Amino acid sequence: MDGTSPNKLKVAYLGPMASYSHQAALACFDNEEYLLEAQSQIKDAFAAVQAANGSDFAVVPFENSTYGTVVFTLDQFVDQESKYPDLLVCGELYLPVHHCLVGHASKRRSANLSQEHVWDDDNQMQANCNPKRSSTLMKGLQHVSMIYSHPAAFGQCEQFLSLYLKGVRKQEVSSTSRAAEMVAEEGPGSRSAAISSSLAADIHGLQLLAESIQDQDDNSTRFFVLKNGKSNPRGLAPSPRQPSNTNGDKWKTLVSFTLPQQPSGTLAEVLQIFKNHGLNLTSINSRPSLEHTWHYVFLIEVQGRRDEADGGAMNQALKELDTKTKGWKWLGSWRDRSPT
Amino acid sequence: MDGTSPNKLKVAYLGPMASYSHQAALACFDNEEYLLEAQSQIKDAFAAVQAANGSDFAVVPFENSTYGTVVFTLDQFVDQESKYPDLLVCGELYLPVHHCLVGHASKRRSANLSQEHVWDDDNQMQANCNPKRSSTLMKGLQHVSMIYSHPAAFGQCEQFLSLYLKGVRKQEVSSTSRAAEMVAEEGPGSRSAAISSSLAADIHGLQLLAESIQDQDDNSTRFFVLKNGKSNPRGLAPSPRQPSNTNGDKWKTLVSFTLPQQPSGTLAEVLQIFKNHGLNLTSINSRPSLEHTWHYVFLIEVQGRRDEADGGAMNQALKELDTKTKGWKWLGSWRDRSPT
Numbered sequence: 164m165d166g167t168s169p170n171k172l173k174v175a176y177l178g179p180m181a182s183y184s185h186q187a188a189l190a191c192f193d194n195e196e197y198l199l200e201a202q203s204q205i206k207d208a209f210a211a212v213q214a215a216n217g218s219d220f221a222v223v224p225f226e227n228s229t230y231g232t233v234v235f236t237l238d239q240f241v242d243q244e245s246k247y248p249d250l251l252v253c254g255e256l257y258l259p260v261h262h263c264l265v266g267h268a269s270k271r272r273s274a275n276l277s278q279e280h281v282w283d284d285d286n287q288m289q290a291n292c293n294p295k296r297s298s299t300l301m302k303g304l305q306h307v308s309m310i311y312s313h314p315a316a317f318g319q320c321e322q323f324l325s326l327y328l329k330g331v332r333k334q335e336v337s338s339t340s341r342a343a344e345m346v347a348e349e350g351p352g353s354r355s356a357a358i359s360s361s362l363a364a365d366i367h368g369l370q371l372l373a374e375s376i377q378d379q380d381d382n383s384t385r386f387f388v389l390k391n392g393k394s395n396p397r398g399l400a401p402s403p404r405q406p407s408n409t410n411g412d413k414w415k416t417l418v419s420f421t422l423p424q425q426p427s428g429t430l431a432e433v434l435q436i437f438k439n440h441g442l443n444l445t446s447i448n449s450r451p452s453l454e455h456t457w458h459y460v461f462l463i464e465v466q467g468r469r470d471e472a473d474g475g476a477m478n479q480a481l482k483e484l485d486t487k488t489k490g491w492k493w494l495g496s497w498r499d500r501s502p503t
Numbered sequence: 504m505d506g507t508s509p510n511k512l513k514v515a516y517l518g519p520m521a522s523y524s525h526q527a528a529l530a531c532f533d534n535e536e537y538l539l540e541a542q543s544q545i546k547d548a549f550a551a552v553q554a555a556n557g558s559d560f561a562v563v564p565f566e567n568s569t570y571g572t573v574v575f576t577l578d579q580f581v582d583q584e585s586k587y588p589d590l591l592v593c594g595e596l597y598l599p600v601h602h603c604l605v606g607h608a609s610k611r612r613s614a615n616l617s618q619e620h621v622w623d624d625d626n627q628m629q630a631n632c633n634p635k636r637s638s639t640l641m642k643g644l645q646h647v648s649m650i651y652s653h654p655a656a657f658g659q660c661e662q663f664l665s666l667y668l669k670g671v672r673k674q675e676v677s678s679t680s681r682a683a684e685m686v687a688e689e690g691p692g693s694r695s696a697a698i699s700s701s702l703a704a705d706i707h708g709l710q711l712l713a714e715s716i717q718d719q720d721d722n723s724t725r726f727f728v729l730k731n732g733k734s735n736p737r738g739l740a741p742s743p744r745q746p747s748n749t750n751g752d753k754w755k756t757l758v759s760f761t762l763p764q765q766p767s768g769t770l771a772e773v774l775q776i777f778k779n780h781g782l783n784l785t786s787i788n789s790r791p792s793l794e795h796t797w798h799y800v801f802l803i804e805v806q807g808r809r810d811e812a813d814g815g816a817m818n819q820a821l822k823e824l825d826t827k828t829k830g831w832k833w834l835g836s837w838r839d840r841s842p843t
Contacts, residue, residue: 228796231789234571314654335675381796430787431778434771444770446799447787449571456568456721457841459786501797 171198175211175218178202181340181363187258187386188222190403203337209239212389213247220253220400221389227260229379230318232448236387240419240494241450241460252417252495254388254400257502261382262320262339264373265364266346266356269306298323299374304356307331307372311342312358320358323376343367392495399497413499414468415445416477420484420491421452421460429487430461436483440476442467468496511538515551515558518542521703522680527598527726528562530743543677545575552729553587560593560740561729567600569719570658572788576727580759580834581790581800592757592835594728594740597842601722602660602679604713605704606686606696609646638663642712644696647671651682652698660698663716683707732835739837753839754808755785756817760824760831761792761800769827770801776823780816782807808836 174192177184178201188199200218202208211218223239226232239247309332310317310324316339317324324331336342342357347367349355356372357363364371388400422429434444446464451457467477477496484491514532517524518541528539540558542548551558563579566572579587649672650657650664656679657664664671676682682697687707689695696712697703704711728740762769774784786804791797807817817836824831 228791229793231574231791379793379796383796385797430784431771431774434774438771447770447789449787451568451571453569453719456719456723457725461787 171196172219173198173200173211173217175200175202175208175221177205177208177223177338179338179340179344181343181360181366182338183258183260183360183384184222184224184386185340186360186362187224187256187384190258191222191254191256191388191401192220193404205233205235206239209247209250209389212391213250217391219390219395219398222256222386223389225255225385225387226446227315227319227382227384229377229382230315233315234450237448237450237462240417240462241452243453249391249393250389250494251392252387252497253390253398254497255415255500256386256388256400256403257383257500258386259381259383260319260377261360261375262316262358262377263361263364263371264304264307264310264323264356264376265343265359265361265367265369266307266372267351267353268302268370268372298376300327300372301374302370302372304328304372306354307356309334309355310358311336311345311355313337313339313342316342316358319377319379319382322378323373327373339363340366343369388497389495402498403500413466414496415499416465416467416469416496417462417494418465418481418484418491419460419462419494420488421454421458422487423489424455424458433461433484433487434463436487437463437465437467437480440467440480442476442480462494466499469493470496511536512559513538513540513551513557515540515542515548515561517545517548517563517678519678519680519684521683521700521706522678523598523600523700523724524562524564524726525680526700526702527564527596527724530598531562531594531596531728531741532560533744545573546579549579549587549590549729552731553590557731559730559735559738562596562726563729565595565725565727566786567655567659567722567724569717569722570655573655574790577788577790577802580757580802581792583793589731589733590729590834591732592727592837593730593738594837595755595840596726596728596740596743597723597840598726599721599723600659600717601700601715602656602698602717603701603704603711604644604647604650604663604696604716605683605699605701605707605709606647606712607691607693608642608710608712638716639714640667640712641714642710644668644712646694647696647712648694649674650696650698651676651685653677653679653682656682656698659717659719659722662718663713667713679703680706683709728837729835742838743840753806754836755839756805756807756809756836757802757834758805758821758824758831759800759802759834760828761794761798762827763829764795764798773801773824773827774803776827777803777805777807777820780807780820782816782820802834806839809833810836 174197176188205223208221208223212221223236224233225236311334314335339359340363343359343363346355346357390398443466448462449459452460469477514537516528545563548561548563552561563576564573565576651674654675679699680703683699683703686695686697730738783806788802789799792800809817
């Protein structure tokens, strides 16, 4: 952060420093031009963008390819208490997520190596327990008696953990980078390890005990970039600085809606509205609305763009939602960055 | 459990004893007629029903009205490794969930009561911080310095915790009943408390520090009853012993499906199939399929029944899924017990 540059645009991200959200923010927002500010919770990142004189943008995780949707982020979009009336998605970013086991290497080689798991500090071992994944063990793990990480990271590394660290105690903490920080705080004699990024290991002075330990080699997380639609109605997230092949000439739109209490098939009818206008549905999620028991808010993503300047297909489809929903909210349109 | 009655049908439930799943199991399956067996994880309950000579039924949580779907249960239905080919839902149960704060009462009245939170052991205080909820404080909470519970229970009691126990450390554990057990193990001098059912407090000899602390008064959890469709193709869960007004003459069906990689609007088309047959969609969830990155399995519930004996609307609709999906699986039909 740079307190000497008050004119920089501010970008909130889910911290602490070295989190995957931080890496996603750095991929879009140049540290030289933007002031990146860590937030301790997803809801704080939403609140920072809503606040007058708050952040100009925020970067939050939306879904992981192995673990699924981030429920905390969905619930901020549901926004049951209307805390974020002006918040809109204005960009997305797909970040490959390669988890590492990080910690303090054991001082001595254990005499207790099983034949199956032979390793050597000089000759890294490929542990191919799944055709979709190849982990690399860098150090012995026999001394590890406790693992810290975020619940989602535990969920993404189940095969590695059951193969190499079966029965070792797990402690869930608020983020993978906080997990690395805790191991660093325990000092060199600690028998704890963390599942985190290699960046977090670098920052906290930890060693890589194993690399690429996620169940799926192509594990990745999709992040949304948020803005305040009232103070910055036409703003879009900058393009990622290292773009891969993407659908960037296409657009996506996020919409939430609720149905009347007697649905009579209206979810199918709402989705059919978009289809009738040639707009493809790319994701659907539901969360409790808390208006009534067993009543839901649906969040859908549809290919296409709402543009006030024209009367295009999306604008027409959204107008028709009035007839089939109890209520609906446009939550932003942005360039599709999904890998092709 | 009763080892003297080997002929009793066996019912697996997500334990430990006194869990909400145990209460749900007891509501359907009489302890005199059935042998109820605790399982330590949701996947163990699924495996028990799949196994030859395993359990005849299992009771697992599917969704909570405040906190949403139970992802661990969804992922067992997705069944990426085809571990449960014969598993079918054969019943459902809606259980009101009233959480309590349970622990050891403080030995002395604290002198540090704020005016806002005055309480008296003889005159219970109603804490109305939300029109949908009224908690009852039974004891002082000033001594509580640590709270154990399941993550879902923390999520269902956020308002109570932020009002009365702001800043108190929280430790996530595998179930609410395990949380109560841990507090009991710490003994009478412990400053820990658990969020659990009052039944768990009874069983573990703990006191109720506060009752009905969930954010929503009508908080409830929906459980599924599972069976093995191969060994018990026509079996249905017994009716709950204290039935409320329900839609019990109607049926529901659970189906999972995946879409081709180039969806071209086919999710809307799949849902339209059911609508065309007059079958109402009541829930939709999606999870990563893990076949390809950003490819999903959809799980839908539809009103209606698959019945091999007739060619009814559901049977016809399911046949049409072949034309629009990459693959699909019928996961059971059961009597609708949703509250009317």
